[in-house]
Amino acid sequence: MCRMIVDTRLDxxxxxxxxxxxxxxxxxxxAKMTGIPRAExxxxxxxxxxxxxxxxxxxxxxxxxxxxxxxxxxxxxLESRTGTRVTLLVSAVIAEQEGxxxxxxxLRDITELKRTVASLRxxxxxxxxxxxxxxxxxxxxxxLPVRNPEVxxxxxxxxxxxxxxxxxxxxxxxxxxxxxxxxxxxxxxxxAVPDLPPLRG
Numbered sequence: 006m007c008r009m010i011v012d013t014r015l016d017x018x019x020x021x022x023x024x025x026x027x028x029x030x031x032x033x034x035x036a037k038m039t040g041i042p043r044a045e046x047x048x049x050x051x052x053x054x055x056x057x058x059x060x061x062x063x064x065x066x067x068x069x070x071x072x073x074x075x076x077x078x079x080x081x082x083l084e085s086r087t088g089t090r091v092t093l094l095v096s097a098v099i100a101e102q103e104g105x106x107x108x109x110x111x112l113r114d115i116t117e118l119k120r121t122v123a124s125l126r127x128x129x130x131x132x133x134x135x136x137x138x139x140x141x142x143x144x145x146x147x148x149l150p151v152r153n154p155e156v157x158x159x160x161x162x163x164x165x166x167x168x169x170x171x172x173x174x175x176x177x178x179x180x181x182x183x184x185x186x187x188x189x190x191x192x193x194x195x196x197a198v199p200d201l202p203p204l205r206g
Contacts, residue, residue, distance in 0.1 A: 017093075017112035019046070022105050026050050026067060029107070038093070038112055040085030056083055066095075070108060074099050080115075091116045 017035030019028050028046045036043045039056050052060045058081055070076050075098040084090050094113040099106055 017110075017114075019110040019112075020102070020107055021050070021110065022107045023071070023099065026108060035110075035112060038083065038085065038091065038114060040087040040089065054086075056085060066097075070097050070099065092119050 015034055017038045018030075018032045019035050020030040021028050027048055027050045029048075031043050031046045033043070036046060039046070039054065041054060041056070046054075051058075052063050058066065066076060066079065075096070077096045079095045081093045081095045082090065083093050092115050094115045095110065096113075097108050097110045099108055101107075
């Protein structure tokens with residue numbers, strides 16, 4: 006029953022005795038991931054096939070496994086014999102089996118998951134840029150703050166006083182004559198009342 010469960014799992018499973026780590030068992034999923042028939046894998050170690058980590062990386066994995074008794078969720082790129090490139094999440098644990106210490110390897114194909122994550126990240130980045138551009142566009146289209154009309158009128162009046170030859174504050178708002186207002190900017194200056202003496206100088 007246990008053998009049937011392992012054989013039908015979607016995760017690749019391989020069993021190797023320590024210390025040489027030559028396969029004594031692989032399930033169908035393991036053979037499918039590597040593109041190598043089960044019969045060819047049995048009796049051989051991973052570095053012989055050149056489909057995953059190189060020998061140095063493999064030895065590092067094996068050293069970590071023997072030191073801690075397990076390794077968990079190590080991301081390993083793999084190119085199968087058929088040329089298919091996949092990304093695997095590799096875990097392993099040491100267990101006693103049939104009177105010897107064996108490493109049980111578990112491989113999970115996360116290729117599609119990585120593609121989905123990369124696509125989501127790109128979508129989020131694009132959305133962030135779009136939202137930033139939208140905020141900038143809205144800021145440019147926003148109306149300018151409206152000044153207090155009374156303040157604007159007083160300012161225009163002071164300017165008109167100086168241009169008409171008076172000292173600021175000599176005249177009340179609205180006392181600049183119509184003809185001077187026309188000469189000095191028309192409707193931009195306050196409304197006028199009776200004429201004042203001509204411009205000095």
